[in-house]
Amino acid sequence: MAAARLRLAAWNASIDTDLARVSHLRGNTMTTAAQAAVTHRTVGTAARAQAVSKLYGHGETAVTALDGVDVDIERGRFTAIMGPSGSGKSTLMHCLAGLDAVSSGKIWIYGRDGAASELTAMKDKELTNLRRDRIGFIFQSFNLLPTLNAAENITLPMDIAGRKPNKAWLDRVIGTVGLESRLKHRPSELSGGQQQRVAVARALAGQPEIIFGDEPTGNLDSRSGAEVLGFLRRSVDELGQTFVMVTHDPSAAAYADRVLFLADGRIVDDMASPNADKVLDRMRQFDTHGHNQRGDAAAQR
Template sequence: MSHAAAFPLAQAPTGAVAARATELSKVYGQGETRVTALDSVSVEFRRGEFTAIMGPSGSGKSTLMHCLAGLDSVSSGSARIGDVELASLGDRQLTRLRRDRIGFVFQAFNLLPTLTALENITLPMDIAGRKPDQQWLDMVVGTVGLSGRLTHRPSQLSGGQQQRVAVARALAARPEIIFADEPTGNLDSRSGAELLGFLHESVRALQQTIVMVTHDPVAASYADRVIFLADGRVVDEMREPTADAVLDRMKRFDAKGRTS
């Protein structure tokens, strides 16, 4: 079930839009090498909701996430975080927006080996010259199960624990939205299930907004809804997904190349 209504955000109305693409297109190359990665995509991601993005290889999943996160420019159309049009920002403004309003969790953990887990978690805020909200930080650390590991360095942590540190780092600054790109890709099934449970819990208990790119139907089943892409277009949406229902939908892509 969706948890947005049960746990509304204090800082924004329930159901407010955290990120939005409007007629968004992304084209790479020119002439014979021209590739349309995204073709007039319009989609919204609401606050307090966990959304998975799925589709065949080359469908535009990661490109959509990168455009919405300000990591890649758009060719036409609009990408917004809240009410901010990303194309209107200069490089410094875009860097500040990504630092202050967006969290990232990637397949690679991207932890600094010389820092403790706690130092890795607070590093972005330290760089920005901001002190963490201690009550919020304690809640995040407890939610992801790291309370007994804060003094450990990455080499002393398992892969699953390292990814939890990466999730806590993304959550600690209280971003408006977190983008996760295949966050379980380097984890075994047990660690992956734990991490997905933590992401789900951060939406339920901390009212976080998460957009996750994944190819795994089981991972997608932890989300409140799934958006399906094919050939650079949004072709379907599923709410309250189950792994079996998502797998069945993905099999239709394999059978027909795209949605029927």
């Protein structure tokens, strides 16, 4: 949790920096070898991790948060990441999103045309641009700017990037999350569920290739949480969005098309067509220390 707070602070800081630089960013385009990139045969893939490991700290105090993770995230699908506390869920998501650097291995994000951008080969500035232009984020704590109204919060990333919102798309997104009557309200005048719907609309508005959610319903009551998850599901089904979500909640994971289970920094299971009971049963197979009782992915199937 402390780690998640640190990353959120880093994201906030980068938004603040971006706001300060807003005028300089207008017209900025990404031009990199990494973006020009290789075209892999991955039109159905939105992101890929290959042999990704992540260590925090050094020597005797080093913690292995990820241990040789290989995974493809499918385009236009809803993927949930589950596992015991400390199993590496947030670290995996943050590495996939370019918010955290890997210790070894490679991460790619793929354009809708299949062109690959290797995040792990990018310099900071390139990575910042890629995150801003091609990746959406939804955090547990909404992360809205209190002085801006809902409409201004939704278009903020595009304003920062100097991109004009596509009006028809924006209207569709706002309709999808049911915010038409709340656009002039500031965050303090909205319920938690409505604030998170603003954050969902903000993530969708720029038509990013992939959206990552870190416990997006963790601060909501179950009714508002179900509503937000329903909107996220619709964004995948009706708008073709790719969505990856870390959650502790089996009923939240049940909204996904696929659930990846992590234990001790490794993917130990991969469940298609989940429902809350199946997910809960699988979670019960982790022992109280958070380790995978049966060892490896093959053993789980």
